[in-house]
Amino acid sequence: MIPITEFKGRDVAVFGLARTGLAAAKALAAGGARVHAWDDSDVSRAKAAAEGVTISDINSRDWRTFAALVLSPGVPLTFPEPHRVVTLAEATGVPIMGDIELFARAVNALPPTQRPKLIGVTGTNGKSTTSALIAHILKEAGKDVRLGGNIGDALLDQPPLHAGAYYVIELSSYQLDLTSSLRLDAAIWLNLTPDHLDRHGDMAAYVEAKKRIFLNQGAGDWAIIGVDDAYCARVCTELTRAGAQHVAPISSGQVLGRGVSALNGKIIDARSGRSEVVADLAQAPALAGKHNAQNAAAAFAAAGALGIEARVIAHAFTTFPGLPHRLERVASIDGVRFINDSKATNANAAAQALAVYPRVYWIAGGVAKDGGIDELASFFPRMAKAYLIGQSAGEFSDVLRGKVPVTMAGNLEAAVKLAFNDAKASGEPHPVVLLSPACASFDQFKSYEDRGDQFRKYVNALSEAPPQRSGGKA
Template sequence: MIPVPGYEDQLVAVFGLGRTGITAARALTAGGARILAWDDNPETRQKAQAAGIELTDLDRADWTEVKALVLSPGVPLTHPQPHRLVKKAAEHDVPVMGDMELFASAMTALPIDRRPEIIGITGTNGKSTTTSLIGHILKKAGRDVRVGGNIGNAVLGLEPPRAHTIYVLELSSYQLDLVQSLHCDVAIWLNLTEDHIDRHGDMAGYKAAKFRIFANQTESDLAVVGIDDDHSAGVLSRLKAGGIQQVTAISSGHALGRGVYAIGGKLFDATGTASHEVLDLASAPSLPGRHNAQNIAAAYAALRHIGLSADQIASAIRSFPGLAHRLEFIGTQKNVRFFNDSKATNADAAAKALASFDNIYWIAGGRKKEGGIGSLAEYFPRIAKAYLIGEAAEEFAATLASAVPFEMAGTLDNAIDLAARDASSSGRAAPVILLSPACASFDQFRDFEHRGDVFRTLVQSGIGKP
């Protein structure tokens, strides 16, 4: 845990007692603060009490001596309207912040020679994979690395820094909305597509929240920016015009005169006087698809800046195991590859998986979400056959109609068995059995993790073994 200084014997209100809130309360207490902690959910309050957190109803508290309100990221800050406690804080001139700002202040309080390097990663998609990939590469290089933030451990629950520690932090727009002083030695902006409009009001608000990742950078720092969408290309132009930090463009699909890019299944470094190949992406089976090529480019650009060699980075990328349930490579059986993409709970998420392969034996279905799978029609030619499970099977069958052969598999184990039978006897080159359901899991499983775990276990135990 990282103790938070600066509030010794002062009152700090903490609202929202999930993972980040409980950790923030403990870190503030370790730094000497007095805590007023609350959550509106009775079950969450009960869990917080069981974790040793003393509760205070913040609606009834005396706010005249409160020095800060620490807000969990999911609590509305400005839209659709400020939370009632955000309004109360404003009435008493109490600053509102999140756990990431507490982390930033704790790092700033350290002597300059003891401050860690911080790599921050944001974007609509790819944050978790890029964060985990960078952490993996740094560990392989023997660096003292801590990975957390919006993934894994809450940032204040990570170990305090030692000399030469590197923090690799996934940063959501909700978290960035609540920071003022966070300084990223390397700030990565992957992409931006419409999301979280209810929280930020509009795309401009969403983009502004994300842009805060660059706020405190200096001339020695690096901004890594994906340019494959119009919003992000504008961010690159804005940063270059500002002329504050160093900037490296990245792309998956476009050759760059200056930057790091992936094209034709290869990764190229064009940050120097000439472009040169640094990695055959086929040697990284756990990171298939164009979206993962962008994640690889971002990790490469960031880690070259902090001193790793191209060979170190490339070697570690090849050994990256991938993230569970996100196009997770399970293994190969007689030329048939198995991928677990259980986290693809809607069509947009499944599109990235379908775009990554040809000769797909697709396991899809579950509890349907709005919109169905009609938007995936452009990927239907990549699908050799579909195996439909769960409540959405009938609707998906109607959408696929004569465009894609399908079977009504019903259950996941039956779908694996049928897909393995067909893929192994197809004679197709490098067939892929892909669980990318485009549905929620709650009709047959506890959650997407449970669904993915069952898929992995079934495949690895030999059910449906080709």
């Protein structure tokens, strides 16, 4: 745990008692604050109380006594309207912040010689893989590495701060909205596509939230930014013109005169202005696909900015195990390969997986995002058949009708059995059953992790299950 001492002897409200809220409440209490923790959920409050967190109904307290409101990133800050606790804090002048801001203030209070290295990663897609890959590279280089934020353990649950440590922090736009004093030695913004508009309202607000990752950077820091989409390319130009920090563009679609490119499976380093092939991703099985090439380019630029040698980075690519639920190779049964890409919760993420395989038996569906799967039209010819589940099944069936054979599977267990049966009977060499839902999971599962875990369970049970005929064509 990282104790937060800034509010020692003062009252602090903590609202939202999931993973990050619990960690914040405990870290504040460890630092001597009087914590008043609350959640609208009875279950969450009971769980927090069982873990020793002081529960206090902040709705009925005098807000003028609070030194800060620590808000869970999932709680609406501005759109579609501020949560009532946000309104109360604003009305009484109480500063609003998240757990990342608490961490940033703790780091900023250290003497410069005691400051750890901070690496932050954001983007609509790829940030978890890139964060984990950077952490893996640094560990391979012998560094003391902690990985947290929007991935793994909450950041404040990490061991206490000390010089020589490297913190790799995955940052969502929700977390960045609540952060104002974080200064990153290397800040990575991978890409931006429409997402989370129900939280930010429009793309302009989403862009502004993501741009906050570069706040407070100075002359010795690095901004690493993808230039394969118009939003990030524009911000890259702005940062380069401002000249506040070093800027390293990255791309998996074009050769850069200065920056890091990933083309045809090769990583090309041109940060000095001279191009050099520094890694071959054909030797890195967990980094298949164009999207992972961009992730690798970003990780190379970040690790290089931190002084890691190119040969060490290149070797670390080959030993990176990948992450669960992100193009995870689950099994090969009777020649059929099963790929778990449950993390693909929007169409753009699913497109990255579909681009890897020339032909798939595609399992998709759940809670659809704005735009549905229209942008996947160019991949329809790669789909031997689609097996639709969840709330969006009817909508997706309408889009696919006449273009892709469809089976209305209804649930994931049935989809796995039906897809396996069809793939095995196809006679194709090494057919692929791909779970890449292009949807959120909350209609049928607790989370995308739960969805991926269930997929793995159903796949592993196939050797014991009798074959099942496909049916229910739309």
